[in-house]
Amino acid sequence: MSTALPRSYLFVPGNRPERFEKARASGADAVILDLEDAVQPEEKPAARDAVLAAADAARPAWVRINGSDTPWFSDDIAALVGHPGIAGVVLPKAETQEQVSAVLAHAHAAVGVLPIVETARGFANLTALCTASRVGRIVFGTLDFQIDLGIDGDGEELHLFRSQIVLASRLAGIGAPVDGVSTTIDDAAAIEADARRGRRFGFGGKLCIHPKQLEAVHRAYAWSEAEKTWAARVLQAVEASKGAAVAVDGKMVDLPVILKAQRILGRG
Structure with missing residues:
Protein backbone atom coordinates (compact mmCIF):
# COMPACT_ATOMS: atom_id res chain seq x y z
CA MET A 1 0.00 0.00 0.00
CA SER A 2 1.32 3.49 -0.87
CA THR A 3 2.52 5.67 1.95
CA ALA A 4 2.49 8.83 -0.15
CA LEU A 5 0.88 11.86 1.46
CA PRO A 6 -2.48 12.89 -0.01
CA ARG A 7 -2.42 15.30 -2.92
CA SER A 8 -6.09 16.17 -2.48
CA TYR A 9 -8.30 16.64 0.56
CA LEU A 10 -11.99 16.89 -0.35
CA PHE A 11 -14.37 18.64 2.05
CA VAL A 12 -17.88 17.28 2.47
CA PRO A 13 -20.41 18.98 4.77
CA GLY A 14 -20.96 17.07 7.99
CA ASN A 15 -24.68 17.78 7.84
CA ARG A 16 -25.02 16.04 4.46
CA PRO A 17 -24.49 12.36 5.33
CA GLU A 18 -25.99 11.33 1.99
CA ARG A 19 -22.83 12.75 0.39
CA PHE A 20 -20.31 10.90 2.54
CA GLU A 21 -20.11 7.78 0.39
CA LYS A 22 -20.08 9.83 -2.81
CA ALA A 23 -17.10 11.76 -1.46
CA ARG A 24 -15.31 8.54 -0.52
CA ALA A 25 -15.90 7.24 -4.05
CA SER A 26 -14.86 10.49 -5.74
CA GLY A 27 -11.19 9.62 -6.20
CA ALA A 28 -9.97 12.10 -3.59
CA ASP A 29 -6.84 10.98 -1.79
CA ALA A 30 -8.46 11.98 1.51
CA VAL A 31 -11.94 13.09 2.57
CA ILE A 32 -12.62 15.64 5.32
CA LEU A 33 -16.02 15.50 6.98
CA ASP A 34 -16.57 19.15 7.83
CA LEU A 35 -18.21 20.37 11.03
CA GLU A 36 -16.98 23.96 10.76
CA ASP A 37 -17.60 26.35 7.85
CA ALA A 38 -20.01 24.09 5.96
CA VAL A 39 -22.45 23.73 8.87
CA GLN A 40 -24.78 26.37 10.28
CA PRO A 41 -24.65 26.85 14.09
CA GLU A 42 -28.05 25.33 14.74
CA GLU A 43 -27.10 22.20 12.78
CA LYS A 44 -23.72 21.51 14.38
CA PRO A 45 -24.83 18.97 17.04
CA ALA A 46 -26.76 16.96 14.45
CA ALA A 47 -23.81 17.11 12.05
CA ARG A 48 -21.50 15.80 14.76
CA ASP A 49 -23.89 12.90 15.35
CA ALA A 50 -24.00 12.16 11.61
CA VAL A 51 -20.21 12.11 11.37
CA LEU A 52 -19.96 9.89 14.42
CA ALA A 53 -22.55 7.49 12.97
CA ALA A 54 -20.57 7.27 9.73
CA ALA A 55 -17.21 6.72 11.42
CA ASP A 56 -15.85 3.38 10.26
CA ALA A 57 -12.69 1.85 11.70
CA ALA A 58 -12.12 0.04 8.40
CA ARG A 59 -12.10 3.39 6.57
CA PRO A 60 -10.96 6.04 9.04
CA ALA A 61 -11.94 9.59 8.08
CA TRP A 62 -10.56 13.05 8.70
CA VAL A 63 -12.84 15.53 10.46
CA ARG A 64 -12.59 19.30 10.55
CA ILE A 65 -13.86 20.18 13.99
CA ASN A 66 -14.97 23.59 15.19
CA GLY A 67 -12.33 25.99 16.46
CA SER A 68 -11.13 26.16 20.04
CA ASP A 69 -12.80 29.55 20.46
CA THR A 70 -16.27 28.14 19.74
CA PRO A 71 -18.81 26.49 22.08
CA TRP A 72 -18.67 23.25 20.02
CA PHE A 73 -14.94 22.55 20.30
CA SER A 74 -14.97 20.55 23.52
CA ASP A 75 -17.98 18.47 22.51
CA ASP A 76 -16.44 17.77 19.10
CA ILE A 77 -13.21 16.37 20.48
CA ALA A 78 -14.89 14.52 23.35
CA ALA A 79 -17.25 12.74 20.98
CA LEU A 80 -15.01 12.08 18.01
CA VAL A 81 -11.28 11.74 18.52
CA GLY A 82 -11.43 8.63 20.66
CA HIS A 83 -13.34 6.76 17.95
CA PRO A 84 -11.23 4.33 15.87
CA GLY A 85 -13.07 5.51 12.76
CA ILE A 86 -11.46 8.96 13.04
CA ALA A 87 -8.05 9.07 11.35
CA GLY A 88 -7.30 12.64 12.25
CA VAL A 89 -8.49 16.11 13.11
CA VAL A 90 -8.28 19.15 10.88
CA LEU A 91 -7.92 22.00 13.38
CA PRO A 92 -9.16 25.40 12.15
CA LYS A 93 -7.70 28.71 13.31
CA ALA A 94 -4.72 26.84 14.74
CA GLU A 95 -2.43 29.17 16.67
CA THR A 96 -0.80 27.33 19.58
CA GLN A 97 0.55 23.96 20.62
CA GLU A 98 -1.94 24.05 23.48
CA GLN A 99 -4.81 23.80 21.00
CA VAL A 100 -3.23 20.70 19.48
CA SER A 101 -2.67 19.23 22.95
CA ALA A 102 -6.33 19.82 23.84
CA VAL A 103 -7.33 17.65 20.89
CA LEU A 104 -4.82 14.90 21.65
CA ALA A 105 -5.79 14.72 25.30
CA HIS A 106 -8.93 12.87 24.19
CA ALA A 107 -7.54 11.11 21.14
CA HIS A 108 -6.67 7.50 20.46
CA ALA A 109 -3.04 6.74 19.61
CA ALA A 110 -3.44 6.82 15.82
CA VAL A 111 -5.11 10.24 15.52
CA GLY A 112 -3.13 12.83 13.61
CA VAL A 113 -3.64 16.59 13.52
CA LEU A 114 -3.61 18.94 10.54
CA PRO A 115 -3.49 22.52 11.86
CA ILE A 116 -4.91 25.14 9.51
CA VAL A 117 -2.85 28.32 9.56
CA GLU A 118 -5.34 31.05 8.71
CA THR A 119 -4.55 33.92 11.09
CA ALA A 120 -1.62 36.24 11.71
CA ARG A 121 -1.06 34.66 15.10
CA GLY A 122 -1.05 31.18 13.63
CA PHE A 123 1.53 32.22 11.05
CA ALA A 124 3.69 33.84 13.74
CA ASN A 125 3.64 30.53 15.64
CA LEU A 126 4.48 28.34 12.64
CA THR A 127 7.44 26.66 14.28
CA ALA A 128 5.43 25.73 17.36
CA LEU A 129 2.64 24.27 15.24
CA CYS A 130 5.01 22.35 12.97
CA THR A 131 6.70 20.75 15.96
CA ALA A 132 3.56 19.96 17.94
CA SER A 133 2.86 16.32 18.71
CA ARG A 134 1.32 14.26 15.90
CA VAL A 135 1.24 17.11 13.40
CA GLY A 136 2.01 15.53 10.04
CA ARG A 137 1.77 18.63 7.86
CA ILE A 138 0.41 22.19 7.90
CA VAL A 139 -2.63 23.40 5.95
CA PHE A 140 -2.67 26.98 4.64
CA GLY A 141 -6.16 28.47 5.01
CA THR A 142 -5.67 31.12 2.36
CA LEU A 143 -9.16 32.63 2.31
CA ASP A 144 -9.45 33.34 6.03
CA PHE A 145 -5.79 34.35 6.13
CA GLN A 146 -6.43 37.07 3.56
CA ILE A 147 -9.35 38.37 5.60
CA ASP A 148 -7.40 38.36 8.86
CA LEU A 149 -4.51 40.32 7.38
CA GLY A 150 -6.53 42.57 5.07
CA ILE A 151 -4.85 41.09 1.99
CA ASP A 152 -6.64 41.31 -1.34
CA GLY A 153 -5.40 38.54 -3.59
CA ASP A 154 -4.19 34.94 -3.65
CA GLY A 155 -1.21 35.40 -5.97
CA GLU A 156 1.97 37.32 -5.29
CA GLU A 157 0.28 38.76 -2.22
CA LEU A 158 0.77 35.38 -0.49
CA HIS A 159 4.17 34.40 -1.92
CA LEU A 160 6.07 35.25 1.28
CA PHE A 161 3.66 33.32 3.46
CA ARG A 162 3.63 30.24 1.24
CA SER A 163 7.42 30.13 1.19
CA GLN A 164 7.67 30.48 4.96
CA ILE A 165 5.17 27.67 5.56
CA VAL A 166 7.16 25.38 3.26
CA LEU A 167 10.41 26.35 5.01
CA ALA A 168 9.03 25.83 8.51
CA SER A 169 7.63 22.44 7.51
CA ARG A 170 10.96 21.33 6.08
CA LEU A 171 12.90 22.47 9.14
CA ALA A 172 10.50 20.56 11.38
CA GLY A 173 10.85 17.43 9.30
CA ILE A 174 7.14 17.07 8.59
CA GLY A 175 5.34 16.56 5.28
CA ALA A 176 5.04 19.20 2.58
CA PRO A 177 2.14 21.52 3.44
CA VAL A 178 -1.33 21.61 1.92
CA ASP A 179 -2.42 24.67 -0.05
CA GLY A 180 -5.79 26.38 0.31
CA VAL A 181 -8.89 25.97 -1.84
CA SER A 182 -9.60 27.31 -5.30
CA THR A 183 -13.01 28.95 -5.31
CA THR A 184 -13.63 28.15 -8.97
CA ILE A 185 -15.25 24.80 -9.68
CA ASP A 186 -15.82 24.50 -13.44
CA ASP A 187 -12.58 26.00 -14.81
CA ALA A 188 -10.18 23.04 -14.80
CA ALA A 189 -7.33 25.06 -16.31
CA ALA A 190 -7.53 27.68 -13.54
CA ILE A 191 -7.70 25.01 -10.83
CA GLU A 192 -4.68 23.21 -12.28
CA ALA A 193 -2.77 26.51 -12.51
CA ASP A 194 -3.53 27.23 -8.84
CA ALA A 195 -2.35 23.78 -7.84
CA ARG A 196 0.81 23.98 -9.95
CA ARG A 197 1.68 27.28 -8.33
CA GLY A 198 1.46 25.67 -4.93
CA ARG A 199 3.59 22.79 -6.11
CA ARG A 200 6.27 25.18 -7.42
CA PHE A 201 6.40 26.75 -3.97
CA GLY A 202 6.95 23.34 -2.39
CA PHE A 203 3.42 22.41 -1.32
CA GLY A 204 2.49 18.76 -1.49
CA GLY A 205 -1.28 18.89 -1.80
CA LYS A 206 -4.39 21.03 -1.97
CA LEU A 207 -7.77 21.42 -0.30
CA CYS A 208 -10.75 20.84 -2.59
CA ILE A 209 -14.36 21.90 -2.21
CA HIS A 210 -15.89 19.91 -5.07
CA PRO A 211 -15.16 16.57 -6.78
CA LYS A 212 -14.85 18.41 -10.12
CA GLN A 213 -11.59 19.91 -8.85
CA LEU A 214 -9.85 16.62 -8.15
CA GLU A 215 -8.65 15.65 -11.61
CA ALA A 216 -6.98 19.02 -12.19
CA VAL A 217 -5.29 18.93 -8.78
CA HIS A 218 -4.02 15.40 -9.35
CA ARG A 219 -2.61 16.41 -12.75
CA ALA A 220 -0.80 19.31 -11.16
CA TYR A 221 0.81 17.09 -8.53
CA ALA A 222 1.85 14.35 -10.97
CA TRP A 223 5.04 14.30 -12.99
CA SER A 224 4.34 14.85 -16.68
Missing part, protein backbone atom coordinates in the same frame (compact mmCIF):
# COMPACT_ATOMS: atom_id res chain seq x y z
CA GLU A 225 5.50 12.39 -19.33
CA ALA A 226 7.98 15.02 -20.54
CA GLU A 227 9.46 15.29 -17.05
CA LYS A 228 9.71 11.51 -16.75
CA THR A 229 11.40 11.28 -20.14
CA TRP A 230 13.90 13.98 -19.17
CA ALA A 231 14.66 12.25 -15.88
CA ALA A 232 15.25 8.91 -17.61
CA ARG A 233 17.65 10.55 -20.08
CA VAL A 234 19.54 12.21 -17.23
CA LEU A 235 20.04 8.96 -15.34
CA GLN A 236 20.96 7.09 -18.52
CA ALA A 237 23.55 9.74 -19.36
CA VAL A 238 25.01 9.60 -15.86
CA GLU A 239 25.26 5.83 -15.98
CA ALA A 240 26.90 5.89 -19.40
CA SER A 241 29.44 8.53 -18.33
CA LYS A 242 31.00 6.20 -15.72
CA GLY A 243 31.78 9.11 -13.44
CA ALA A 244 32.87 11.64 -16.06
CA ALA A 245 31.26 15.05 -16.44
CA VAL A 246 28.08 14.87 -18.49
CA ALA A 247 25.55 17.28 -20.00
CA VAL A 248 21.92 16.78 -21.03
CA ASP A 249 20.18 19.27 -23.32
CA GLY A 250 23.28 21.45 -23.14
CA LYS A 251 23.18 21.73 -19.35
CA MET A 252 25.64 20.21 -16.92
CA VAL A 253 24.30 17.39 -14.80
CA ASP A 254 25.41 17.82 -11.20
CA LEU A 255 24.21 16.15 -8.01
CA PRO A 256 21.04 18.27 -7.49
CA VAL A 257 19.97 17.45 -11.06
CA ILE A 258 20.57 13.75 -10.47
CA LEU A 259 18.60 13.84 -7.23
CA LYS A 260 15.68 15.56 -8.98
CA ALA A 261 15.70 12.95 -11.74
CA GLN A 262 15.71 10.17 -9.17
CA ARG A 263 12.80 11.77 -7.33
CA ILE A 264 10.77 12.06 -10.55
CA LEU A 265 11.28 8.38 -11.28
CA GLY A 266 10.69 7.34 -7.68
CA ARG A 267 14.24 6.17 -7.14
CA GLY A 268 15.31 8.72 -4.55
Whole structure:
Protein backbone atom coordinates (compact mmCIF):
# COMPACT_ATOMS: atom_id res chain seq x y z
CA MET A 1 0.00 0.00 0.00
CA SER A 2 1.32 3.49 -0.87
CA THR A 3 2.52 5.67 1.95
CA ALA A 4 2.49 8.83 -0.15
CA LEU A 5 0.88 11.86 1.46
CA PRO A 6 -2.48 12.89 -0.01
CA ARG A 7 -2.42 15.30 -2.92
CA SER A 8 -6.09 16.17 -2.48
CA TYR A 9 -8.30 16.64 0.56
CA LEU A 10 -11.99 16.89 -0.35
CA PHE A 11 -14.37 18.64 2.05
CA VAL A 12 -17.88 17.28 2.47
CA PRO A 13 -20.41 18.98 4.77
CA GLY A 14 -20.96 17.07 7.99
CA ASN A 15 -24.68 17.78 7.84
CA ARG A 16 -25.02 16.04 4.46
CA PRO A 17 -24.49 12.36 5.33
CA GLU A 18 -25.99 11.33 1.99
CA ARG A 19 -22.83 12.75 0.39
CA PHE A 20 -20.31 10.90 2.54
CA GLU A 21 -20.11 7.78 0.39
CA LYS A 22 -20.08 9.83 -2.81
CA ALA A 23 -17.10 11.76 -1.46
CA ARG A 24 -15.31 8.54 -0.52
CA ALA A 25 -15.90 7.24 -4.05
CA SER A 26 -14.86 10.49 -5.74
CA GLY A 27 -11.19 9.62 -6.20
CA ALA A 28 -9.97 12.10 -3.59
CA ASP A 29 -6.84 10.98 -1.79
CA ALA A 30 -8.46 11.98 1.51
CA VAL A 31 -11.94 13.09 2.57
CA ILE A 32 -12.62 15.64 5.32
CA LEU A 33 -16.02 15.50 6.98
CA ASP A 34 -16.57 19.15 7.83
CA LEU A 35 -18.21 20.37 11.03
CA GLU A 36 -16.98 23.96 10.76
CA ASP A 37 -17.60 26.35 7.85
CA ALA A 38 -20.01 24.09 5.96
CA VAL A 39 -22.45 23.73 8.87
CA GLN A 40 -24.78 26.37 10.28
CA PRO A 41 -24.65 26.85 14.09
CA GLU A 42 -28.05 25.33 14.74
CA GLU A 43 -27.10 22.20 12.78
CA LYS A 44 -23.72 21.51 14.38
CA PRO A 45 -24.83 18.97 17.04
CA ALA A 46 -26.76 16.96 14.45
CA ALA A 47 -23.81 17.11 12.05
CA ARG A 48 -21.50 15.80 14.76
CA ASP A 49 -23.89 12.90 15.35
CA ALA A 50 -24.00 12.16 11.61
CA VAL A 51 -20.21 12.11 11.37
CA LEU A 52 -19.96 9.89 14.42
CA ALA A 53 -22.55 7.49 12.97
CA ALA A 54 -20.57 7.27 9.73
CA ALA A 55 -17.21 6.72 11.42
CA ASP A 56 -15.85 3.38 10.26
CA ALA A 57 -12.69 1.85 11.70
CA ALA A 58 -12.12 0.04 8.40
CA ARG A 59 -12.10 3.39 6.57
CA PRO A 60 -10.96 6.04 9.04
CA ALA A 61 -11.94 9.59 8.08
CA TRP A 62 -10.56 13.05 8.70
CA VAL A 63 -12.84 15.53 10.46
CA ARG A 64 -12.59 19.30 10.55
CA ILE A 65 -13.86 20.18 13.99
CA ASN A 66 -14.97 23.59 15.19
CA GLY A 67 -12.33 25.99 16.46
CA SER A 68 -11.13 26.16 20.04
CA ASP A 69 -12.80 29.55 20.46
CA THR A 70 -16.27 28.14 19.74
CA PRO A 71 -18.81 26.49 22.08
CA TRP A 72 -18.67 23.25 20.02
CA PHE A 73 -14.94 22.55 20.30
CA SER A 74 -14.97 20.55 23.52
CA ASP A 75 -17.98 18.47 22.51
CA ASP A 76 -16.44 17.77 19.10
CA ILE A 77 -13.21 16.37 20.48
CA ALA A 78 -14.89 14.52 23.35
CA ALA A 79 -17.25 12.74 20.98
CA LEU A 80 -15.01 12.08 18.01
CA VAL A 81 -11.28 11.74 18.52
CA GLY A 82 -11.43 8.63 20.66
CA HIS A 83 -13.34 6.76 17.95
CA PRO A 84 -11.23 4.33 15.87
CA GLY A 85 -13.07 5.51 12.76
CA ILE A 86 -11.46 8.96 13.04
CA ALA A 87 -8.05 9.07 11.35
CA GLY A 88 -7.30 12.64 12.25
CA VAL A 89 -8.49 16.11 13.11
CA VAL A 90 -8.28 19.15 10.88
CA LEU A 91 -7.92 22.00 13.38
CA PRO A 92 -9.16 25.40 12.15
CA LYS A 93 -7.70 28.71 13.31
CA ALA A 94 -4.72 26.84 14.74
CA GLU A 95 -2.43 29.17 16.67
CA THR A 96 -0.80 27.33 19.58
CA GLN A 97 0.55 23.96 20.62
CA GLU A 98 -1.94 24.05 23.48
CA GLN A 99 -4.81 23.80 21.00
CA VAL A 100 -3.23 20.70 19.48
CA SER A 101 -2.67 19.23 22.95
CA ALA A 102 -6.33 19.82 23.84
CA VAL A 103 -7.33 17.65 20.89
CA LEU A 104 -4.82 14.90 21.65
CA ALA A 105 -5.79 14.72 25.30
CA HIS A 106 -8.93 12.87 24.19
CA ALA A 107 -7.54 11.11 21.14
CA HIS A 108 -6.67 7.50 20.46
CA ALA A 109 -3.04 6.74 19.61
CA ALA A 110 -3.44 6.82 15.82
CA VAL A 111 -5.11 10.24 15.52
CA GLY A 112 -3.13 12.83 13.61
CA VAL A 113 -3.64 16.59 13.52
CA LEU A 114 -3.61 18.94 10.54
CA PRO A 115 -3.49 22.52 11.86
CA ILE A 116 -4.91 25.14 9.51
CA VAL A 117 -2.85 28.32 9.56
CA GLU A 118 -5.34 31.05 8.71
CA THR A 119 -4.55 33.92 11.09
CA ALA A 120 -1.62 36.24 11.71
CA ARG A 121 -1.06 34.66 15.10
CA GLY A 122 -1.05 31.18 13.63
CA PHE A 123 1.53 32.22 11.05
CA ALA A 124 3.69 33.84 13.74
CA ASN A 125 3.64 30.53 15.64
CA LEU A 126 4.48 28.34 12.64
CA THR A 127 7.44 26.66 14.28
CA ALA A 128 5.43 25.73 17.36
CA LEU A 129 2.64 24.27 15.24
CA CYS A 130 5.01 22.35 12.97
CA THR A 131 6.70 20.75 15.96
CA ALA A 132 3.56 19.96 17.94
CA SER A 133 2.86 16.32 18.71
CA ARG A 134 1.32 14.26 15.90
CA VAL A 135 1.24 17.11 13.40
CA GLY A 136 2.01 15.53 10.04
CA ARG A 137 1.77 18.63 7.86
CA ILE A 138 0.41 22.19 7.90
CA VAL A 139 -2.63 23.40 5.95
CA PHE A 140 -2.67 26.98 4.64
CA GLY A 141 -6.16 28.47 5.01
CA THR A 142 -5.67 31.12 2.36
CA LEU A 143 -9.16 32.63 2.31
CA ASP A 144 -9.45 33.34 6.03
CA PHE A 145 -5.79 34.35 6.13
CA GLN A 146 -6.43 37.07 3.56
CA ILE A 147 -9.35 38.37 5.60
CA ASP A 148 -7.40 38.36 8.86
CA LEU A 149 -4.51 40.32 7.38
CA GLY A 150 -6.53 42.57 5.07
CA ILE A 151 -4.85 41.09 1.99
CA ASP A 152 -6.64 41.31 -1.34
CA GLY A 153 -5.40 38.54 -3.59
CA ASP A 154 -4.19 34.94 -3.65
CA GLY A 155 -1.21 35.40 -5.97
CA GLU A 156 1.97 37.32 -5.29
CA GLU A 157 0.28 38.76 -2.22
CA LEU A 158 0.77 35.38 -0.49
CA HIS A 159 4.17 34.40 -1.92
CA LEU A 160 6.07 35.25 1.28
CA PHE A 161 3.66 33.32 3.46
CA ARG A 162 3.63 30.24 1.24
CA SER A 163 7.42 30.13 1.19
CA GLN A 164 7.67 30.48 4.96
CA ILE A 165 5.17 27.67 5.56
CA VAL A 166 7.16 25.38 3.26
CA LEU A 167 10.41 26.35 5.01
CA ALA A 168 9.03 25.83 8.51
CA SER A 169 7.63 22.44 7.51
CA ARG A 170 10.96 21.33 6.08
CA LEU A 171 12.90 22.47 9.14
CA ALA A 172 10.50 20.56 11.38
CA GLY A 173 10.85 17.43 9.30
CA ILE A 174 7.14 17.07 8.59
CA GLY A 175 5.34 16.56 5.28
CA ALA A 176 5.04 19.20 2.58
CA PRO A 177 2.14 21.52 3.44
CA VAL A 178 -1.33 21.61 1.92
CA ASP A 179 -2.42 24.67 -0.05
CA GLY A 180 -5.79 26.38 0.31
CA VAL A 181 -8.89 25.97 -1.84
CA SER A 182 -9.60 27.31 -5.30
CA THR A 183 -13.01 28.95 -5.31
CA THR A 184 -13.63 28.15 -8.97
CA ILE A 185 -15.25 24.80 -9.68
CA ASP A 186 -15.82 24.50 -13.44
CA ASP A 187 -12.58 26.00 -14.81
CA ALA A 188 -10.18 23.04 -14.80
CA ALA A 189 -7.33 25.06 -16.31
CA ALA A 190 -7.53 27.68 -13.54
CA ILE A 191 -7.70 25.01 -10.83
CA GLU A 192 -4.68 23.21 -12.28
CA ALA A 193 -2.77 26.51 -12.51
CA ASP A 194 -3.53 27.23 -8.84
CA ALA A 195 -2.35 23.78 -7.84
CA ARG A 196 0.81 23.98 -9.95
CA ARG A 197 1.68 27.28 -8.33
CA GLY A 198 1.46 25.67 -4.93
CA ARG A 199 3.59 22.79 -6.11
CA ARG A 200 6.27 25.18 -7.42
CA PHE A 201 6.40 26.75 -3.97
CA GLY A 202 6.95 23.34 -2.39
CA PHE A 203 3.42 22.41 -1.32
CA GLY A 204 2.49 18.76 -1.49
CA GLY A 205 -1.28 18.89 -1.80
CA LYS A 206 -4.39 21.03 -1.97
CA LEU A 207 -7.77 21.42 -0.30
CA CYS A 208 -10.75 20.84 -2.59
CA ILE A 209 -14.36 21.90 -2.21
CA HIS A 210 -15.89 19.91 -5.07
CA PRO A 211 -15.16 16.57 -6.78
CA LYS A 212 -14.85 18.41 -10.12
CA GLN A 213 -11.59 19.91 -8.85
CA LEU A 214 -9.85 16.62 -8.15
CA GLU A 215 -8.65 15.65 -11.61
CA ALA A 216 -6.98 19.02 -12.19
CA VAL A 217 -5.29 18.93 -8.78
CA HIS A 218 -4.02 15.40 -9.35
CA ARG A 219 -2.61 16.41 -12.75
CA ALA A 220 -0.80 19.31 -11.16
CA TYR A 221 0.81 17.09 -8.53
CA ALA A 222 1.85 14.35 -10.97
CA TRP A 223 5.04 14.30 -12.99
CA SER A 224 4.34 14.85 -16.68
CA GLU A 225 5.50 12.39 -19.33
CA ALA A 226 7.98 15.02 -20.54
CA GLU A 227 9.46 15.29 -17.05
CA LYS A 228 9.71 11.51 -16.75
CA THR A 229 11.40 11.28 -20.14
CA TRP A 230 13.90 13.98 -19.17
CA ALA A 231 14.66 12.25 -15.88
CA ALA A 232 15.25 8.91 -17.61
CA ARG A 233 17.65 10.55 -20.08
CA VAL A 234 19.54 12.21 -17.23
CA LEU A 235 20.04 8.96 -15.34
CA GLN A 236 20.96 7.09 -18.52
CA ALA A 237 23.55 9.74 -19.36
CA VAL A 238 25.01 9.60 -15.86
CA GLU A 239 25.26 5.83 -15.98
CA ALA A 240 26.90 5.89 -19.40
CA SER A 241 29.44 8.53 -18.33
CA LYS A 242 31.00 6.20 -15.72
CA GLY A 243 31.78 9.11 -13.44
CA ALA A 244 32.87 11.64 -16.06
CA ALA A 245 31.26 15.05 -16.44
CA VAL A 246 28.08 14.87 -18.49
CA ALA A 247 25.55 17.28 -20.00
CA VAL A 248 21.92 16.78 -21.03
CA ASP A 249 20.18 19.27 -23.32
CA GLY A 250 23.28 21.45 -23.14
CA LYS A 251 23.18 21.73 -19.35
CA MET A 252 25.64 20.21 -16.92
CA VAL A 253 24.30 17.39 -14.80
CA ASP A 254 25.41 17.82 -11.20
CA LEU A 255 24.21 16.15 -8.01
CA PRO A 256 21.04 18.27 -7.49
CA VAL A 257 19.97 17.45 -11.06
CA ILE A 258 20.57 13.75 -10.47
CA LEU A 259 18.60 13.84 -7.23
CA LYS A 260 15.68 15.56 -8.98
CA ALA A 261 15.70 12.95 -11.74
CA GLN A 262 15.71 10.17 -9.17
CA ARG A 263 12.80 11.77 -7.33
CA ILE A 264 10.77 12.06 -10.55
CA LEU A 265 11.28 8.38 -11.28
CA GLY A 266 10.69 7.34 -7.68
CA ARG A 267 14.24 6.17 -7.14
CA GLY A 268 15.31 8.72 -4.55
